[in-house]
Amino acid sequence: MGNSIEVRDLTLSFGSVSVLKNMNLNVEEGEFVVLLGPSGCGKSTLLNCLAGLLDITDGQIWIKEKNVTWSEPSERGIGMVFQSYALYPQMTVRGNLSFGLKNARVPQAEIDKRIARAAEILQIQPLLDRKPAALSGGQRQRVAIGRALVRDVDVFLFDEPLSNLDAKLRSELRVEIKRLHNALGNTMVYVTHDQIEALTLADRIAVMKGGVIQQLAEPLEIYNRPSNLFVAGFIGSPSMNFLKGRTVDGGRAFQFGSTKIDLAGYEGGAVLERDDAILGVRPEHITVSTTPLAGPSMPAEVEIDEHLGADSLLWLKAEGVNMSVRVPVEGRLPPGTKVHLGLDIPKASLFDAKTEQRI
Amino acid sequence: MADVSMAAAMTGPRGAKPKKRLTGRNIMLYGTLLVVCLYYLLPLWVMVMTSLKGMPEVRMGNIFSPPVEITFQPWVKAWAEACTGLNCDGLSRGFWNSVVITVPSVILSIAIASVNGYALINWKFKGSDVFFTILIFGSFIPYQIMLYPIVILLREAGLYGSLWGLVLVHSVFGMPILTLLFRNYFSSIPEELFKAARVDGAGFWGIYFRIMLPMSLPIFVVALILQVTGIWNDFLFGVVYTKPDLYPMTVQLNNIVNSVQGVKEYNVNMAATLLTGLVPLVVYFVSGKLFVRGIAAGAVKG
Structure with a gap:
């Protein structure tokens, strides 16, 4: 399958401030790509560039093998869903759905057919003659998705569509969007700052920071093998434990304070001996034991014990680090308990402290 | 035991705290309001009463007393018979002139200013902020400075002394404040609505007429009130830029009240003044209601 969206060397600056820097991104036909990052990282800006709502400074944007860099938003073959729903308040749901089609001079019979189909897919048939003010948040967002749906386009752009909904609705609609993607097979680009949404929805995630894509990979790859410190720290809750130390014994072990951790089984490049290294281990890749463990382990002391329902979180201090x-x-343990931590080295990540890149 | 202690607890103060009506604070508050009310209403009372008296009764002096014999003759005279110069058709001529001046001025200025505000917010162009700053600066320049230059401009354009010249002047002078008004209102409409409309293929005018306009009734009513009262009450531009045939009602009123020949007909003057002020008053009452309804409809939500 070919590329549905190609971003080539895209740069966007406002005066002397550059927001997107020399960006390249290929999205395959039918792929679900999530742009993930903290606020101000340029993810929504990139989406607006794709939609044609922002004029770019340099580079090209191709959609469906067509150079749309200078095209109007309506000519790009995209549908867009916004965070605030952006429904036209004075029109009924039907009016909202047909507005774009009427602008494109689609015949009335065809409009009716498409609205009927979208309403059926999204189960909003009973709402068609209501005004947006008479809809709940979830219903409004459904209509907003419907407005993209009736355009019969190949590419859907979502700009934080679930951020305005409460937690329960959010997870419901998340599943629904996934279902929609499976049923329609459209290319979807989805902007969010919620990593759960990103991990559950995406075929691939692009983690962004400072107008640059830090890592573009499948969700599990991003989670298990983050390519740099930022990605490692941004994904996962609570975030990855970072142990500052150095690699010794020709790269076969990691010296953390007075503890030496054997790196046997680490999946990565040549570790070598480095003075400044960071070992990153996710909270779930550590085992706790009150007796000394075989294999890589370190002593620690329990400080706080948080009960989360399904499992619990232990906050510990090891070598003076939280x-x-x-x-x-x-496995809950009272504060003050002396324990041994076993690290799952094959699932850990090792970073160069200077370049912040994964080793 | 529990029942007894419960009953005891219920004997004290219970429920809403009683409000005292005649407190010192309330007496001060309503007393002041009453005095201020009288202060503002007294002139109106004098005007209405005087306008309903015949001249002999006016001469008796008691300006606060109601008329012994009610007559509407002063109103009829003010509207249709009072003389200014050679014309003796009262205020009616000025009324229709004012209508003919106000209607196109209001429509033109609101139409242009609303599009201005919309373009300045949603279709920013290079220098749009500078343009806006200059426009706003215009509202700080006293009219008198521009009075004579505009006479020359209108003369060169062949519009001096004509109705359309005055309409143009009113539209131009309304522009800064109206543009500011519309720009600020449109900036409160979520930008995503505008973006959604662009993705839906609507252009500059399509978005203006089909998305922005239907959402902006309240601000149009505000602009309407501002412009109708402003232009109707204008005296300076009316007297400077038109000729006697086209004098607006305010100028006509002045000419009736200040005519030096004959007896001062206070009753006719009062009636004429009330007649002139009637239009802005009606606009306030009618569109004020519309204005509240526009806000209450809450169409902007969601």
Whole structure:
């Protein structure tokens, strides 16, 4: 399958401030790509550039093998869903859905057909003659998705569509969007700052920071093998434990304070001996034991024990550094308990402290 | 035991705290309001009463007393018979002139200013902020400075002394404040609506007429009130830029009240003044209601 969206060397600056820097991104036909990052990272800006709502400074944007760099938003073959729904308040749901089609001079019979189909897919048939003010948040967002749907386009752009909804509705609609993607097979680009949405929805995630894509990979790859410190720290809750130390013994071990951790089984490049290294271990890749462990381990002391329902979080201090560990509910330990931590080295990440890149 | 303590607890103060009506604070508050009210209403009372008296009764002096014999003759005279110069058709001529001046001026200025505000917010162009700053600066320049230059401009354009010249002047002078008004209102409409409309293929005018306009009734009513009262009450531009045939009602009123020949007919003057002020008053009452309804409709939500 070919590329549905190609961004080539895209640069966007406002005066002397550059928002997107020399960006390249290929989205395959039918792929679900999530742009993920903290606020101000340029993810929504990139989406607006794709939609043609912002004029870019340099580079090209191709959609469906067509150079749309200078095209109007309506000519790009995209549908867009906004965070605030952006429904036209004075029109009924039907009016909202047909507005774009009427502008494009689609015949009335065809309009009716498409609205009927979209309403059926999104189950909004009973709402068609209501005004947006008479709809709930979830219903409004459904209509907003419908407005993209009736345009019969190949590419859907979502700009934080679920951020205005409460937690329960959010997870419901998240599943629905996934279902929609499976059913329609459209290319979708989805902007969010919510990593759960990103991890659950995406075929691939582009983690962005400072107008640059830090890593573009499948969700599990991003989670398990973050390419740099930023990605490692941004994905995962609570975030990855970072142990500052150095690699010794020709790169076969990691010296953390007075503890030496064997790196056997680490999946990565040549570790070598480095003076400044950071070992990153996720809270769920650490085991806690009250007795000394075989294999790589370190002593620690429990400080706080948080019960989360399904499991609990232990906050510990090891070599003077705060760490979090996810343990089963049965594994709860009172504060002050002296424990040994076992690290799952094959699932850990090692970073160069200077370049912040994964080793 | 529990019942007894419960009953005891219920004997004290309970429910809403009683409000005292005649407190010192309330007496001060309503007393002041009453005095201020009288202060503002007294002139109106004098005007209405005087306008309903015949001249002999006016001469008796008691300006606060109601008429012994009610007559509408002063109103009829003010409207249709009072003389200014050679014309003796009262205020009616000025009324229709004012209508003919106000209607196109209001429509033209609101139409242009609303599009200005819309373009300045949603279709920013290079220098749009500078343009806006200059426009706003215009509202700080006293009219008198521009009075004579505009006479020359209108003369060169062949519009001096004509109705359309005055309409043009009113439209131009309304522009700064109206543009500011519309720009600020449109800036409160979520930008995503505008973006959605662009993705839906609507252009500059399509978005203006089909998205922005239907959402902006309240601000149009505000602009309408501002312009109708402003232009109707204008005296300076009316007297400077038109000729006697086209004098607006305010100028006509002045000429009736200040005519030096004959007896001062206070009753006719009062009636004429009330007649002139009637139009802005009606606009306030009618569109004020519309204005509240426009806000209450809450069409902007969602």
